[in-house]
Amino acid sequence: MKLHCEVEVVSRHLPTLGLRNRGKGARAVVSLCQPRPPARGEQAGPHSACLLVSTMKDKRGTRYEQLKENIEQFFTKFVDEGKATVRLKEPPVDICLSKANSGSLKGFLSAMRLAHRGCDINTSLSTLTPVKTSEFEKFKTKMVITCKKEYPLGKNFPYSLEHLQTSYCGLIRVDMRMLCLKNLVKLDLSHNHIKKLPATIGDLIQLQELDLSDNHLESFSVAFCQSTLQKSLRRLDLSKNKIKALPVQFCQLQELTDLKIDDNDLIQLPFKIGQLKNLRFLSAARNKLPVLPSEFKNLSLEYLDLFGNTFEQPKALPVIKLQVPLSLLELSARTILFNRIPYAFHIIPFHLCQDLDTAKTCVCGRFCLKSFIQGTATMNLHSVAHTVVLVDNMGGTEAPITSYFCSLVCYINSSDMFK
Missing domain, CATH: 3.80.10.10 (Ribonuclease Inhibitor)
Structure with missing residues (x-):
């Protein structure tokens, strides 16, 4: 029985000697073996199982004898990710397995448990022979x-x-x-x-x-x-x-x-695009974008290419959707978002979660749901990117951007609308 993976063998004596392990695994073939072929008429018992770790540099491998009652502990928390560790009593080492097929790893560990308990292993054991070079080709x-x-x-x-x-x-x-x-x-x-x-x-x-x-x-x-x-x-x-x-x-x-x-x-970019704090290179050339979302100004880019989009001229008149007085839904939504109160589908209805997910951000930093003023302004793309590809053949680096205002006061105080 064989397992293809990466292996790191860590001696538990090293820390006491003031030494450290190299901390890097090697491609290996781990085999569950019998020390010698059984003689004619002799059946190999489970007590004879041993572990053989073979690498490309050492095809004959390192042998760990007698698994029966010699395994101190299995660490299998990340077995679904192809990782596990087998701690042996003698010698006092931890055999760290990684980058294995999760299904094969589970089967291999099950066989090792049986060997440790002295039970019959329902699979054939490998022989103690050097691993062929062709075995390592599976590590592609x-x-x-x-x-x-x-x-x-x-x-x-x-x-x-x-x-x-x-x-x-x-x-x-x-x-x-x-x-x-x-x-x-x-x-x-x-x-x-x-x-x-x-x-x-x-x-x-x-x-x-x-x-x-x-x-x-x-x-x-x-x-x-x-x-x-x-x-x-x-x-x-x-x-x-x-x-x-x-x-x-x-x-x-x-x-x-x-x-x-x-x-x-593309006729629009995600209006929450400003949340991509790690984004450094953005290329959205030759689409059908008429305007950029308001949170676009929160990006911090090294490179930006918006060439060939159908950007429209900023509209002179804003779209007014203010509600006076504010509805209970609007007030509740603004309070939840401003105070960053957690919400989820199991707490409030699904459609309310969708409303909160799609709330607009005012230029003042507060939020608005259905009561707002929507305007369009022009922004220089160099304010969000170090290198900007020209927006058009005329040498422009400006593009229209949508702005939202949660109240009339925010709208009047916004200098962007009066440039």
Whole structure:
């Protein structure tokens, strides 16, 4: 029985000697073995099971004898992420396993538990022979596929992949086998025919870069925005698709630093886009944006490209939707948002959560729901970005931006409306 993973063996004697472990795992094949082949007519008992850790540098491996009653503890809190630690009594070491297939790891640990208890192991044990070099080819971390002929149909992707590119393969959907690659850091699905993202794409908990450029996406998944990718995704390329709008939940991808949405049919940007505090590179050229959302001015970018959009001239007259007196709903919403009182679907009705999620931010920093004044002003894009690509062929770097005012006082005091 074998397990392909990364292994780090930590001696528990090192701290007492004032030494530290190197703190880095190595690609290895971990085998559950019998010390010697059983003689004719002899059956190998569970007491004979041992552990063999083989690496590319040491194919003969390091052997840990007699697992029976020799395992002090299993650490399996992160087994679903392909990580676990086995603590042996003799020698006093911790065998740290990582980057393993979670299903294979669970099966391997179950077999080790049986060996520790002295029970029969319902699988064949490996023999103590040097591991072949071909075994380590399964540790492939990068795979690039650029045509249909190269696309694997009869076999799975190597579980250890960290970078996968499948371009020009004619994919009409995301291959569900890709969603099992828990170590994937970069996924490139550009130049295909994908129309929709699966709700479970958030299972790729390590994913930092996703390229979906030149596909047929017409909308963007809310489930994607609310997945674990909120904490991992850094770069996202959605250029050359057919997206008309991004959901408000898109701004929950708080770790985004690089966003490309050029050559789509965007008629608006998420109005909470100012919440993307880590965003540094934004490219939304050649879309159909008539105006920028009010929170756009909260961005702090290094590079901005809005060339080729259909920006409109700021309207002279504002849209007035003030309510006097304010409704109980408006007062309650403003109080909740201003005092940052937590809310969720299990506390208040779903439609009220949606209202709070889509509340406008006044220029004074307060919030408004349905009672506000809406105006349009012009902003110089250099106020939010160090490098700005010209908005048009006339050399302009200004664009219209929507502004909201929670009261008449805020509207009158706003100097932006009188420039």
